[in-house]
Amino acid sequence: MLFSKRISKRMFPKFLVALLVLGLLVAGCGTAANDTSKPSAxxxxxxxxxxxxxxxxxxxxxxxxxxxxxxxxxxxxxxxxxxxxxxxxxxxxxxxxxxxxxxxxxxxxxxxxxxxxxxxxxxxxxxxxxxxxxxxxxxxxxxxxxxxxxxxxxxxxxMPVLYYNKDLFKAAGLDPAKAPSTFAEVEADAKALTKKVGDKTVYGFSQAIYGWFFEQYMARDGALYANNGNGRDAAATEALVNSPAGVEILTWWKKLIDEGYATNLGRKTADTQNAFGAQQIAMTIDSSGILPNLTTAAAGKFEIGIAPLPRGNNEVNSGPIxxxxxxxxxxxxxxxxxxxxxxxxxxxxxxxxxxxxxxxxxxxxxxxxxxxxxxxxxxxxxxxxxxxxxxxxxxTPENRITQGARIGVFTQARATIENAIEQVVLNKATAKAALDDAAKKITDSIKEYNQTMGVK
Amino acid sequence: MVHRGKSLKQLSYALLYLSPSLLIFIVFIFFPMAKTFYLSLYLTNPHGDPVVWKGIQSYVVLLSSEMFRKSLWSSLLFVFFTVPGTILVALALALLANVRLRGIAIFRMLYSSTIGVSVASAATIWMFLYAPGNNGMFNYLLGLIGLPKVGWLVTTQTALPALSLMSIWMGLGFNFIILLGGLQSLPEDIFESARIDGAGWWRQLRHITVPLLSPTLFFVLVVDTINAFQAFGQFNILTQGGPDNASNVIVYSIYREAFFNSRFGPASAQAVILFLIILTLTLIQFGVVERKVHYQ
The missing domain is CATH 3.40.190.10 (Periplasmic binding protein-like II)
Incomplete structure (x- = not known):
């Protein structure tokens, strides 16, 4: 007892100093990082x-x-x-x-x-x-x-574009200069392109489960993603993803897979890109930005064609975002x-x-x-x-649709749509039911965003 | 009075000595816990400032939400898939490696090697193994023996089992080291007398090795269960909770809600519930399972 008392008395000031230093260190963390950006004379x-x-x-x-x-x-x-x-x-x-x-x-x-x-x-x-x-x-x-x-x-x-394998087009007796421009044409070409070689299938078409593609198809079909002019005339309060255009997109998406002209390669766009590069799929949708990567993958094997994003079966003068x-x-x-x-x-x-x-x-x-x-x-x-x-x-004409939606919860909305696509593709829900549910979820999060951010 | 003054004095000394660790606990554990509970009662704006008082409403909404129940169920399934599997395989490997042979150290090193692999690199390796279509190693091997291809991570039925398989592989190294250590500390004389009594390999394993090893097995059970509940990296890299939320385990769902959807209130509520579940399970493990543990 005596021993510990003596030590602690001597130690006490040191403890205080140590605590103080620790406290300063913690407090210092908050400001130290900014010092590098200060202008020096x-x-x-x-x-x-x-x-x-x-x-x-x-x-x-x-x-x-x-x-x-x-x-x-x-x-x-x-x-x-x-x-x-x-x-x-x-x-x-x-x-x-x-x-x-x-x-x-x-x-x-x-x-x-x-x-x-x-x-x-x-x-x-x-x-x-x-x-x-x-x-x-x-x-x-x-x-x-x-x-x-x-x-x-x-x-x-x-912007999203359609990539297609010109060599596979020729082999299937299709004109490599004429890419499909509507959902029905994609389906017809995909049917002609789908081939079983041994136990391996070459699919005519496939696209990654990526919410951005859905947004783009919606815009191409002249449909708004959110109300109030895609949230550009006034803050959006409601998602419109379950409109007929949205349902048509997912119905077509699923039909291609059900008929065996496309396969589900999941959410990772890289997996679909690899499949395209390895000639396991003949057509795909992706960003114009991946052309150099695809070209490298195709070098010496096949020729790549690029065409505008296909539209739904109703003729609309619109375009992607x-x-x-x-x-x-x-x-x-x-x-x-x-x-x-x-x-x-x-x-x-x-x-x-x-x-x-x-x-x-x-x-x-x-x-x-x-x-x-x-x-x-x-x-x-x-x-x-x-x-x-x-x-x-x-x-692409300039209007509210092709300007794209402006909502504060887009990351969430995109993930919700990806989930809806999965539900449809994996037979868990119909296109209409999945999109109704998704629209409700996105609308709820838009409302919550508007409430907590004080957006009128 | 004298006594009371003395104990107060002792308490203050105790606090003084504890203060460095207490400070660290308060800053890094207790304060965040209290803050999490506080946030769970609010709706926050995307910066994380509490703005709308919700009380226990977040909890009510959560418990009645189908998605949250699905998350809980996925977490439980994941624990159920990985924990017994990891322990059994690691035990088998540890028994194999617990023999005196020339070069056994090489096998011990191999079996424990996954402890040196970070979850991020492991998940990336398994991403290539599980790649869909003809591009993945597993599908390639299935093709060689004439079996149909599997959409490992892209169908709701296979995503969680595929993640569990990868997690079992991840956990083997750690479990193997602990179990082998446990096996090597068992007293040789008990086995010797059992052999003299005519006990075969299986009897020795069933009636001597496992009971004597039970403290170690109990330890890995508790640690593995907590780890499985808190697993995150493989979900983030391989499936992001998909497809159709089939692998949206609770920790991933918390991350998603907080840092992706910026809904810190409901995310905190989920964290509080996860904390209560792990606490309960750990108490059960200590209260029930530990009674069966044989301490020497």
């Missing part, structure tokens, strides 16, 4: 840029940033990969104060970024500098425009950082940069002038069928 301004590009696009982006840093002495970009779009988005949600200066957000994060008040609107910079936006593709701008205002700058943009991501300048950053970030954004929009980006990634050239760049000319010579994606971009 002498050195260049550092722009921290969070992105979610992997694989080939990541390599292209890194090379572009190196080029920027090498040619600018006043601004240096610090490129930070933050995992998938969802991961990066969640990191910013969790601690907006520790965010980057420049942030790549996926298309469907637009509404949340604005509602959460995280953005320094891009339009303010554009108006102040009278920056000329006319060379930028209008369909791309319209997706990101809210009211008449751009909050972010389009960056990586893509832009997908991808845009660049955001964050509001809570010092003026110097924001100005530097704006310069970086403008640099990425230059024709030379846009051409490099398209050539390196397959994303659409969003600056019209980019197609005159040598790099792009070589690219289109190498992949002439890529022109189909560009034509689709230009042929």
């Amino acid at each position: 002498a050195g260049p301004v550092t722009v921290t840029f969070w992105h979610s590009m992997g694989g080939q696009p990541a390599k292209t982006l890194t090379a572009m940033v190196e080029k920027f840093n090498g040619s600018h002495s006043d601004i240096q970009i610090k490129l930070v990969y933050q995992g998938s779009y969802d991961d990066a988005f969640n990191k910013l949600k969790a601690s907006p104060d520790q965010g980057p200066d420049l942030f790549q957000v996926y298309d469907i994060g637009t509404r949340y970024m604005i509602d959460a008040g995280l953005a320094a609107p891009m339009q303010d910079f554009i108006d102040r500098d009278k920056f000329d936006m006319s060379p930028i593709e209008p369909h791309v701008i319209n997706y990101y425009k809210v009211g008449d205002k751009l909050y972010s700058m389009p960056f990586n943009s893509s 832009i997908g991808g991501g845009s660049l955001w300048i964050l509001k809570n950053k010092p003026k110097a950082q924001q100005e530097a970030a704006w310069k970086v954004v403008k640099w990425f929009l230059e024709p030379a940069q846009v051409a490099t980006w398209t050539v390196g990634t397959g994303y659409l050239p969003i600056n019209k002038a980019a197609v005159d760049q040598e790099a792009y000319k070589d690219f289109i010579k190498k992949y002439p069928s890529y022109q189909a994606a560009i034509d689709q971009l230009h042929n």
